[in-house]
Structures are given as structure tokens and as C-alpha cells.
Amino acid sequence: NTHSKNVELKEFDMVVDFIYDHIDNNIADIELTEKNEIKRFLVDSKAFPEKSVDITSYGEGLQRIFEIALSFAYCKNGVLLIDELETAIHYTLLENFTKFIQELAREFNVQVFITSHSNECIEAFVNNGVYNEDISAYLLENNNTSISTKYVGGDRLKYLIENISLDIRYN
Numbered sequence: 001n002t003h004s005k006n007v008e009l010k011e012f013d014m015v016v017d018f019i020y021d022h023i024d025n026n027i028a029d030i031e032l033t034e035k036n037e038i039k040r041f042l043v044d045s046k047a048f049p050e051k052s053v054d055i056t057s058y059g060e061g062l063q064r065i066f067e068i069a070l071s072f073a074y075c076k077n078g079v080l081l082i083d084e085l086e087t088a089i090h091y092t093l094l095e096n097f098t099k100f101i102q103e104l105a106r107e108f109n110v111q112v113f114i115t116s117h118s119n120e121c122i123e124a125f126v127n128n129g130v131y132n133e134d135i136s137a138y139l140l141e142n143n144n145t146s147i148s149t150k151y152v153g154g155d156r157l158k159y160l161i162e163n164i165s166l167d168i169r170y171n
Contacts, residue, residue: 002070003032003041009076011107015069022096023062030055030066041066060088065097072104080105082114086121094124102131119167126158139168 006012020027026047033042033052042052055063064087071080089097098121105112116122126132135154140147152160152168160166 002067002074005076006070006073009073011073012070015066018069018096018100019062019066022093023065024058061090061093064088065093069100069104072101072108072110075110076108078110080110080112082112084118085114085116086118091118091120094121095128098124099128099130102128102134105134106131117169119169122157122168123161126154126161132158137168 003012006015016027016030019030024045026045027043028046029044030041031044031052033040041055043055043058044052055066068082068085085098085101086094101112102125104110122137125135132154135157137152137154137157139150139152141150157166157168
């Protein structure tokens, strides 16, 4: 369904382009195929010109980025929940990927809720150079008998990270 929505909205190439530009510049295309009623994504790669390779032959990070990026068109004008965004994604990709997420969120009018225990992931959002005014960060604190929250807006979060090395994961 997510693939169909991306094709319908003519946004699928944008996802493949991100993967080409930031992960593997050998990837020429990714296509959904069906054989014996089983649908699979096959990757056309310059590294394997003789045949397409199932996307599961690639690392979990590429697969996760592909899956998350496709979700935006499907969630157009809605909400997307992503648990532990950084899972399987190399930390060197986080700034580019968080920027891409923020651009997709704006383009498709999607409100994104992300959980993370990764300071690198949190910092990538405020350091990627786009739309800090759209970021809302919350720290959940367990006070033995209750849970409280602390809110920090994106511009303020960036300021605090740069000036006092704030790590929002801890009090």
C-alpha cells in the first residue's frame, strides 16, 4: 500500500534518489514485483547488472530507511509513529536522514512522533539545518509514583545542546 501511494503521488523516485545519494550510488532503481502472489522489492544495481537483487539482500539500515521514507506518502495529512528511529541506521546517515524526514513531513503534511534513546539521533534533528521551529522534544521523567514531562522546542534544544551540551535523555 505504501508503494502504491508513492507511485500514485509520483514520489517514489524521491525515496530511491535519497538512497542513491546517501547510501549506495550503485542503486539504479527499486521495483515492486509479484511472483506466485508474493510481492517483493527488487533492486537494480550497477554492481550486479546481470540481475535484480531482493532488497532484503541489503543491510537493515537501507531497508529501514526505505520503509520509513515510503510511509510518508501513505500517511499524507496524518500522523506517523516511529519507534527508535535510529535502529539499524549508521550514525553517519542520521543528519541527512533526519533532514529528509523533516522535508517529507512538510511535503506530505505529516505529524511525526519519534522515540529515541540515541543522543546522536536527537542532535541530528537540530543540527541538520532545517525546520528546527517544527521540532518539539519531550523528556519523560519517572518520579517513582508518577511520570512527568519536560518540553523543549527545537530552536531552544539546539541552543542548549550547543551551549551547555544538554543531553535531553537525562535530567
